[in-house]
Amino acid sequence: xxxxxxxxxxxxxxxxxxxxxxxxxxxxxxxxxxxxxxxxxxxxxxxxxxxxxxxxxxxxxxxxxxxxxxxxxxxxxxxxxxxxxxxxxxxxxxxxxxxxxxxxxxxxxxxxxxxxxxxxxxxxxxxxxxxxxxxxxxxxxxxxxxxxxxxxxxxxxxxxxxxxxxxxxxxxxxxxxxxxxxxxxxxxxxxxxxxxxxxxxxxxxxxxxxxxxxxxxxxxxxxxxxxxxxxxxxxxxxxxxxxxxxxxxxxxxxxxxxxxxxxxxxxxxxxxxxxxxxxxxxxxxxxxxxxxxxxxxxxxxxxxxxxxxxxxxxxxxxxxxxxxxxxxxxxxxxxxxxxxxxxx
Amino acid sequence: xxxxxxxxxxxxxxxxxxxxxxxxxxxxxxxxxxxxxxxxxxxxxxxxxxxxxxxxxxxxxxxxxxxxxxxxxxxxxxxxxxxxxxxxxxxxxxxxxxxxxxxxxxxxxxxxxxxxxxxxxxxxxxxxxxxxxxxxxxxxxxxxxxxxxxxxxxxxxxxxxxxxxxxxxxxxxxxxxxxxxxxxxxxxxxxxxxxxxxxxxxxxxxxxxxxxxxxxxxxxxxxxxxxxxxxxxxxxxxxxxxxxxxxxxxxxxxxxxxxxxxxxxxxxxxxxxxxxxxxxxxxxxxxxxxxxxxxxxxxxxxxxxxxxxxxxxxxxxxxxxxxxxxxxxxx
Numbered sequence: 001x002x003x004x005x006x007x008x009x010x011x012x013x014x015x016x017x018x019x020x021x022x023x024x025x026x027x028x029x030x031x032x033x034x035x036x037x038x039x040x041x042x043x044x045x046x047x048x049x050x051x052x053x054x055x056x057x058x059x060x061x062x063x064x065x066x067x068x069x070x071x072x073x074x075x076x077x078x079x080x081x082x083x084x085x086x087x088x089x090x091x092x093x094x095x096x097x098x099x100x101x102x103x104x105x106x107x108x109x110x111x112x113x114x115x116x117x118x119x120x121x122x123x124x125x126x127x128x129x130x131x132x133x134x135x136x137x138x139x140x141x142x143x144x145x146x147x148x149x150x151x152x153x154x155x156x157x158x159x160x161x162x163x164x165x166x167x168x169x170x171x172x173x174x175x176x177x178x179x180x181x182x183x184x185x186x187x188x189x190x191x192x193x194x195x196x197x198x199x200x201x202x203x204x205x206x207x208x209x210x211x212x213x214x215x216x217x218x219x220x221x222x223x224x225x226x227x228x229x230x231x232x233x234x235x236x237x238x239x240x241x242x243x244x245x246x247x248x249x250x251x252x253x254x255x256x257x258x259x260x261x262x263x264x265x266x267x268x269x270x271x272x273x274x275x276x277x278x279x280x281x282x283x284x285x286x287x288x289x290x291x292x293x294x295x296x297x298x299x300x301x302x303x304x305x306x307x308x309x310x311x312x313x314x315x316x317x318x319x320x321x322x323x324x325x326x327x328x329x330x331x332x333x334x335x336x337x338x339x340x341x342x343x344x
Numbered sequence: 345x346x347x348x349x350x351x352x353x354x355x356x357x358x359x360x361x362x363x364x365x366x367x368x369x370x371x372x373x374x375x376x377x378x379x380x381x382x383x384x385x386x387x388x389x390x391x392x393x394x395x396x397x398x399x400x401x402x403x404x405x406x407x408x409x410x411x412x413x414x415x416x417x418x419x420x421x422x423x424x425x426x427x428x429x430x431x432x433x434x435x436x437x438x439x440x441x442x443x444x445x446x447x448x449x450x451x452x453x454x455x456x457x458x459x460x461x462x463x464x465x466x467x468x469x470x471x472x473x474x475x476x477x478x479x480x481x482x483x484x485x486x487x488x489x490x491x492x493x494x495x496x497x498x499x500x501x502x503x504x505x506x507x508x509x510x511x512x513x514x515x516x517x518x519x520x521x522x523x524x525x526x527x528x529x530x531x532x533x534x535x536x537x538x539x540x541x542x543x544x545x546x547x548x549x550x551x552x553x554x555x556x557x558x559x560x561x562x563x564x565x566x567x568x569x570x571x572x573x574x575x576x577x578x579x580x581x582x583x584x585x586x587x588x589x590x591x592x593x594x595x596x597x598x599x600x601x602x603x604x605x606x607x608x609x610x611x612x613x614x615x616x617x618x619x620x621x622x623x624x625x626x627x628x629x630x631x632x633x634x635x636x637x638x639x640x641x642x643x644x645x646x647x648x649x650x651x652x653x654x655x656x657x658x659x660x661x662x663x664x665x666x667x668x669x670x671x672x673x674x675x
């Protein structure tokens with residue numbers, strides 16, 4: 001497996017009037033060619049901030065970034081955190097591309113689709129206008145837009161939401177990047193369109209042997225396309241593992257909470273099992289485990305450490321690790337029983 | 345496009361008709377005898393009655409309005425026999441105070457007001473948009489702060505203060521620009537004199553408007569910079585300069601043009617204060633004088649003219665908007 005991206009001990013914080021917001025607090029993860037790695041978490045868990053850091057899209061002077069983001073620029077590794085503005089700009093859209101949550105507002109309303117696509121190519125290949133246009137049509141065709149030559153002359157408002165997301169994907173692929181970051185790519189779309197876009201992403205990943213970093217809060221999406229999953233809570237990864245590990249034998253109480261809160265059609269008379277409480281403020285995180293105030297399994301922790309120390313990311317298996325003070329074998333038993341009860 | 349223009353032109357004609365009818369009616373309800381206003385101090389009842397007949401004030405109001413309207417297209421002859429005089433089409437009436445056809449008075453005043461408005465418009469667009477761009481680009485740094493000082497000063501100073509200050513210092517004390525006593529020279533006849541004549545009035549008007557445009561441009565740019573499509577442009581690897589001057593500025597253009605078109609239309613109606621300070625015989629001064637002297641036919645004409653300009657500028661702005669914003673479709 002070829003490694004494309006390695007994030008190590010990434011910290012991102014923002015200075016605000018209320019204090020320092022530690023949006024990302026020591027995140028490490030890797031992405032290989034041909035696989036989809038998901039970052040799952042609720043709003044404010046730091047998943048989008050992590051992905052924007054990879055693109056170097058945080059505003060200068062606003063975000064404080066430390067750690068390393070080692071990114072393969074077609075074979076040569078570059079540390080995004082320590083690159084100059086121009087060097088990052090050169091990587092963006094060429095070595096790593098990004099598609100965003102809202103395709104309705106992510107395209108410039110005043111420029112023709114074809115020109116917006118061509119621009120992505122021209123930025124990295126100056127003066128090659130003809131090639132850029134040809135490439136744009138090729139990519140539009142590839143992502144399943146009928147009559148690309150005609151549609152390239154149209155404006156974004158003439159496209160439906162799903163079609164616009166296809167256009168965004170085509171734009172991301174203009175320079176054949178190895179890494180694609182998809183930030184909630186289907187959240188704003190209809191469910192049927194959602195499935196089409198996910199299928200398209202999977203197809204393109206295989207075709208180009210890309211690595212896809214998928215940011216989402218939707219466990220259904222994760223189950224469909226992800227190979228490996230990182231669950232984030234309060235700026236940290238609380239559990240990482242293969243997609244089956246996460247869904248069938250979760251080890252972090254938060255992951256279990258997420259799985260339990262997915263509504264199920266079969267159990268129609270049951271209340272939704274929401275996780276009680278609210279995520280903590282990222283300005284003043286509690287000293288102990290950030291999830292402790294909402295955790296139902298604190299009493300199983302041996303030394304009542306939940307409120308005093310932060311759990312480390314550990315696991316008996318090197319590929320499936322989680323943060324929790326409750327002994328892992330005990331969690332295995334407890335969580336498996338709970339899952340069985342919920343999922344039937 | 346042609347269909348659109350046709351429809352809008354018909355709509356505009358209707359609006360103008362209604363505006364003129366309303367204005368006409370208001371003036372006829374004023375507690376003045378329009379015939380009595382037509383003669384000076386040595387007035388006799390005979391002269392008043394003769395003028396009443398000559399100007400058609402003896403006829404019922406709807407007939408007067410009809411005569412007014414037909415005069416616009418066919419010209420109008422007042423009185424009969426040797427005392428008759430004619431205002432050729434388009435005739436907007438006759439001013440007894442000035443003993444002239446209203447159309448001729450407007451024809452003299454209009455170029456001055458248009459020159460004043462266009463010059464000021466160009467000036468405030470350059471200064472306002474320029475400062476707005478600088479302020480947005482250097483947000484919260486000293487260029488931004490200084491521009492907000494300018495905005496604050498310029499918006500709080502009324503034009504009669506800036507105008508008089510310019511007149512006193514630039515013209516009278518420092519003698520940089522001669523006082524415009526010689527009168528209006530057209531741009532084609534003598535560009536240098538034309539500039540000298542208008543430079544201070546332009547600056548006076550431009551200062552007031554530039555402040556508004558600075559603030560508007562800055563706010564619009566900063567708002568656009570936060571748009572998702574700007575992030576998309578950055579994600580493509582587009583450089584900051586192109587992100588700003590192409591992607592962002594382009595989105596701000598359409599609303600700016602709307603604003604400029606309407607402000608320009610407002611100025612054609614008459615920059616009364618500025619024209620008065622600098623003694624420019626433009627439409628604003630004409631209107632002001634006519635109001636003072638109850639020269640109702642002139643007030644009527646200038647009011648209708650102002651309405652026409654606003655309507656026409658609205659039409660132009662809408663068409664430009666459709667060109668600038670592909671989402672706006674003309675049907």
